[in-house]
Amino acid sequence: MNNGKAIEVQTDFSLAPFFDLSHDLLCIAGFDGYFRKINPAVCKVLNYTEEELLSKPISYFQHPDDKDITRRSRAPILHGKPLTNFENRYITKQGDVVWFAWTSIPVEDEKLIYAIAKNITHKKRHEEERNMLLSELSNTNNHLRKLNYTNSHDLRGPVSNLITIFSLMDISSITDKETRMLLNLLKKSTENIKETLDEYVDGLNNQDPRLINLVDVNIMDVIDSIRLTIDSLIKNSTTSFQIDLSAYETVNFNPKYLESIFLNLITNSIKYAHPDRDPVITIKTMITNGKKQLTFSDNGIGFDSEKQHDNVFGLNQTFHENKDSKGIGLYLVYNHITNLGGRITVDSKINEGTMFTLTFRG
DSSP states (O other): OOTTOOOOOOOOOOSHHHHHHOSSEEEEEETTSBEEEEOHHHHHHHTOOHHHHHHSBGGGGBOGGGHHHHHHHHGGGGGTOOEEEEEEEEEOTTSOEEEEEEEEEEEGGGTEEEEEEEEOHHHHHHHHHHHHHHHHHHHHHHHHHHHHHHHHHHHHHHHHHHHHHHHHOOGGGOOOHHHHHHHHHHHHHHHHHHHHHHHHHHHHHOOOGGGSOOEEEEHHHHHHHHHHHTHHHHHHTTOEEEEEOOSOSEEEEOHHHHHHHHHHHHHHHHHTOOTTSOOEEEEEEEEETTEEEEEEEEOSOOOOTTTTTTTTTSTTOOOSOOTTOOSOHHHHHHHHHHHTTOEEEEEEETTTEEEEEEEOOO
16 A cells, blocks of 8 residues: 555666667668668577678578568558568578568658568578478378279279179089188178279369368177177187277268278287287277277287377388388378268387377267
8 A cells, every 4th residue: 555645656767688688689760761770689689790681681681582571561660550460581791591570660750660570590491391291291191092992893893703703603603611601701801892992083173171071970780880890800810809888879970981990900900919818809988178089909929009199090101010101091090080070099018008098070
């Protein structure tokens, strides 16, 4: 409390320390295009002395490619209009490029411009690196789409021939039950392959994720379909399943995407089974923070997921000396789930198995 006494505010303090100690670039420029006063930060960033910076036109220090746009953007200032959020490049004495973001306020009566700039070089470099990575990723995805389209299109011919052969066969005339069962299984598997290839070709023709067909998919139906397709692989590897879908049984997703996810995860678990134990695959649904999650875990040989954190879902990334490993399966799994607004994480340790956690879009 001030007990009714007026508080005296000091108004005669100097602004020199604020000007001299600021890490931002502070300057006063004339309408003639020369610096009139600069703070030490300007000299430090550009590596010129104050005398050098004051003796030449400001445009002398600007990047050649930015001089024209700077001149055009500066024109309204000379008529009293402030300039904010303007970015351009300068060249240091050593020839390095630095980026500045400017706020400039003109005072027409004095023919002066009071300006402050922030050094955003670090930000611009990050943006450039990000754009380069996005471009590379886009090129990789386009290449993969073309490869998928070509392979899917080319494979449909032989598959159609197989279906034609099955249609010409009178399987019912075969007396051996086991042979008849195997032929029926081959026919069903061939029809499933054709249906999948047709879906892939149609899907590749329409790459907009917003237009991908989403329906309420029964998870158990998808798992059963995959197990039927690779029945021999499962039996020969003595793989067993522990499935708990008590939290939820359906998810709004693309059926073929979900089939591809389970097919890749199941075959990976079998491929990388531990030599000292039979493969066990555990699939469980749960609700976490209002979102549907699904965990897929196995007891296989695993890998160091912390060490490989940035590479797990990359294209052509492999973590074991397995000649069948192509580094595409997990890349497809990642793209299927993320393209539809979900996400996937992995936790794995060497000789302790692997667990994937899929979070579906809410």
